[in-house]
Amino acid sequence: MFGRRTTFGTNQQSFAEFKETMRPAPDADGVTRVFPKELWDDPKIGKFLREVGFAPDDARNILPTADDYIALFAAAKQRLDQRTEAFNRDMTTRYGYCRAVPFLVIDHTIWDGEHGAFLYAQMNLIGYDDWNVLMLAADVRTKEACELAGHPGTVPAVTEVMTRRVIEWKRRHDAALEAFGITATGGRGITRERYEAEQDALRREIVDNVGWMKPRIISELLRIQA
Structure with missing residues (x-):
């Protein structure tokens, strides 16, 4: 096409x-x-x-400007900082001590790389939001007291898997956009409603897939760190 x-x-x-x-x-x-x-x-x-x-x-x-995105990311990061503080307060109340830090399933190397714009501009997703975040222990004391997996820094295997998936999601989105564009230029493609439905379904799939990954990442970290 x-x-x-x-x-x-x-x-x-x-x-x-x-x-x-x-x-x-x-x-x-x-x-x-x-x-x-x-x-x-x-x-x-x-x-x-x-x-x-x-x-x-x-x-x-109307597309957001670079300044719009900077403000959007800054606000999302501030919300994440607040959630982290609240998590640590709650866990400290329960266990006497907690110093947890966020772990991004789709990590910053993907968001800052060539495919990041697809996630935030086309899919309207922000990596600092809950759907993409795990709270993991920043130190051994937290790991033992709160029974959290330790924060590993980055996990290259997870980054590799998620990069492949983001590339495939982007390919599928581009195919739908192309089909809609063909309609817009007078050919036989898909309607705007169909394109938007496929875009929404793809966004849900991304969020659901990250949710599916979370317990598996925790399980693997606990196994390795045992």
Whole structure:
């Protein structure tokens, strides 16, 4: 499907070229849009986008800026710090001592790498949120008193597994986006509703998969550290 050519009036444009017009660059008014304003002036694409319920200034068509993401991550990190403090207070009350620290199942090397933008921009996921966090012991005393697995730093095997999965999730998302883009350029693809449903299902799958990984990571750490 990639590279299929469709006609806009007297011009032809492939889906690859269409994706290029959806580059993350600001419009003349300084706002970065999923579908740039120039697309809305195209008689075929603009008409199609309006028919499926989009508008140039819809919230879902406005992309966050770098500053928006920085603020988003900072707020999420602050919430994580607060949850960590609350966890340690509660566990100290119960066991007399606790110094636990967060462990990210999808770790910072993935979030900061080439696939991180897929997770936070396309999937609207933040790595500091509960779905991706385990609380693990920062020292031996906590491990013994609270019966927590010790924090290993990074676990290359987990990073490798999760990297492969993120790459596959991104591939599936890109395929759905391509199919929707083909529809947007006048071909036979999928509807906006179908694309959004597939996007939501993929997001749930990512969260569920990380949840499935958590007890297995803990079990393996406890086995190794016994």
